[in-house]
Amino acid sequence: MNKQLYLYLPIFVIGLGLYQVFLRNEPFTQLPAVGLIAAFIFSTVTVMNIIVRNPRLEARYGIIVPALFGLTILYVWEVAVRGFGVPKVLLPAPSAIGLALVVQAPVLWADFQQTVLKSVIAGYLLGNGAAFIIALLVDRSPFLQRGLLPLGNLVSAIPIVGIAPIMVMWFGFDWPSKAAVIVVMTFFPMLISTLAGLQGTDRMQRDLMRSYGAHYGQTLLALRLPVAAPMIFNALKLNATLALIGAIVAEFFGTPIVGMGFRISTEVARMNVDVVWATIAVASVVGSVAYGTITLIERRVTFWHPSFRKAPR
Amino acid sequence: MARMIRPPAILTRALPLLFVLAVLAVAWLGGAVWLNAPQIIDRWQRDGKTDYSTGELVTAAWSQERPLLPAPQQIYADLAKSFSGRLDSPRNLLFHTWVTGSAMASGFGLGVLLGGILALGIVHVRTLEKSLMPWVIASQTVPILAIAPMIVVVLGNIGLTGLLPKAVIAMYLCFFPITIGLVKGLRSPDPLQLDLMRTYSASPIQLFWKLRWPAAMPFLFTSLKVAISIALVGAIVGELPTGAQAGLGARLLAGSYYGQTIQIWSALVVSAVLGMGLVGLIGLVERITLRYQAVPKAAGGRG
DSSP states (O other): OHHHHHHHHHHHHHHHHHHHHOOOOOOSSSSHHHHHHHHHHHHHHHHHHHHHHHHHHHHHHHTTTHHHHHHHHHHHHHHHHHHTTOOOOTOHHHHHHHHHHHHHHHHHHHIIIIIIIIHHHHHHHHHHHHHHHHHHHHOOOOOHHHHHHHHHHHHSSOOGGGHHHHHHHHHHHHHHHHHHHHHHHHHHHHHHHHHHHHEEEEEHHHHHHHHHTOHHHHHHIIIIHHHHHHHHHHHHHEEEEEEEHHHHHHHHOOOOSHHHHHHHHHHHHHHHHHHHHHHHHHHHHHHHHHHHHHHHHHHHTTTTSSSOOOOOO | OOOOOOOOOOHHHHHHHHHHHHHHHHHHHHHHHHHHHHHHHHHHHHHHOOOOOOOHHHHHHTOOOSSSOOOOHHHHHHHHHHHTTTTTSTTOOOHHHHHHHHHHHHHHHHHHHHHHHHHHHHOOHHHHHHHHHHHHHHHHOOGGGGGHHHHHHHHTTTOOOOOOHHEEEEEEEHHHHHHHHHHHHTTOOOOHHHHHHHHHHHOOHHHHHIHHHHHHHHHHHHHHHHHHHHHHHHHHTTTTTTTTTSSHHHHHHHHHHOOHHHHHHHHHHHHHHHHHHHHHHHHHHHHHHHHGOOOOOOOOOOO
C-alpha cells in the first residue's frame, strides 16, 4: 500500500505540469515555474524508476516507461521553446506542430498519397519482388552466387540515393522516377539477405529432406524458405525505411507540386518550419506503422523462431 | 570414382566475379547505345543524314555530350580531366570529395562519441535502458534523412553554415547503429563469463575493460561499417537542400539542374569509391585490432 503512495504524488505533479503547459500561455521565467519543471522531470524519472525496479509493476505497466520518457522530452521541448521564446523558425513547439498537422491535414494527405501510396508502395513491391525472384534463380547457380555476393556487399557501401537525379532524368518528374530509385535502393539488401538466408540450412537438414525424397520445390517450400524467412523479413524491415528515404530524397530533385519531399524542401525555403515538422511527423508514423506491420506479419509467419517464442513462466 | 580436379582458389573466387562484372559492362555499353541512339537518329534525320552504319551510330552514342546514359569511358575521361586540375579548384572532383569527406568524417566522429555515450548509459542504467531503448529502436523506422534540410536551415539561422550542419546530419544518421551495436556487444558476454569475473572479484571498471569492451569489439566494427556509409549518405544529402556550392551532393544537384549527365555520373562514381574505401578502411582497422583477440568474427545477427 505504501508503495502506491509513492506513485500518486509524482503522477499528481505530472498532471500539474501538463496543466501548466496547456492552460497557461505565460512565459515562465519565475521561480515557481522553474520549480514545477524540475518537479515534473523528477517525478517522471521517479515513476520510471519505481516501475523498472519492481518486476510485478514492470510486467504490467512496462509500456508506460518509454511513454513517460517521450512525454518528458515533449514537455521539456514545449516548455523550453515557450520559456526562452525560441523563434518559430528555429524550433516550433510540439503544440504548434500538432496544430499544423490539423490545419494542413488536406495538404499532408495529398503528399501522403503521392509519396507513399504511389511511389513507395510501387517501388517497394517491385524492388523486393524482383530481388526475391532473382535470388531464387541465382541460388540455383553457385557460380553466379559467388560473383554476385561480393558485389552486393560492395554496393551496400555506396550512397545509392545519388542515382535520384538520373532516375528523374530517365523517368520524369512524377512518381515513376521515385519508384525507380526505391527499386534500386531496396534491391540489393533483399538480394543479399535472401541469398544468405537460403544458404542457412545445414547438411543434416538437407539430407533429411533428401531421404524423404523431396524434390527441389518441396525442399524450397518446406525447409529453405522458412529457414530464410527471418533474414528476408529483416531486409523487408530495413527496406521499408529505405524506401521512404529514397522517395523523399528523390523528390528533392524534381517533382510535381505535391509529395512529402517537395513539401519539406519548399516549406523550409518559405520558413514554414511547423509544416516541415508536421510532414516529418507523418513520415515517422508511416515508417513506424510499416515497420510494425511487417513485424506483425513476421510473427505470424515465423512464430516458431526462438526470438518470438514466449519465455517459460 | 575419379577425384575431381579442384581449380585453384583464386580462379573459383575471381572468375564468377569477373563474369558478373563483364555482364554488367556489356549491359552498360549496350544500354548506352539503346538509350542514346534514338536521340542521335532523330538529330541526324533533322540534318538530312539518312545513311549511316551501325558502327557510326554506336560511336556517336558512346560520345554524346549530354547522353541519357554515358558510356564508362566517358565517365573515365571526365574523371581523368577533373583530377588533372588544381587541387583547390572547384573543377577538381577531389576538392568536392574533400568537402563532403570532411563533413562526413567530423559527423562520424561526433556520431561515434554520442552513440558510445548512449550505449554506455543504456548498458549501465536500467531505467535509461527501459525508457530510451524503445525510442532508439523506433527512431530506426523514421526516415531521418527527411530532417536534413531542416537541420541545415535551423543551424543556418543561428549563423552556422558550411561544414557543421552537414556534420550534424551525418552524426544524427550514424549514431543509432553504433548505439545498438555497442549495446548488443557490451551485453554479449554470457553469464558464465560474468560469473568468472565475479569469482576473480573484479571491480566494475575491470569487468568493463577486461570483459565487456573486448567482447563488444566485433559488434562495434560491424556497426561502424554501417554507420560510416550512412554518414556519407548524410553528408551528401545535407548538401542538397541548401544549394551548397561545393561537395559531391552539390555536384549531383548542379548536374541535374543543367542536364550534365556525365557530371552526375562522375560524382556518383567518386562517392561510390569513397564509400567503399571508407568501409574498407574500417575493415582494415578491424583486422588490426582483432588480430590478437580470439573472438568469433561473425557478429551482428538479428537487428
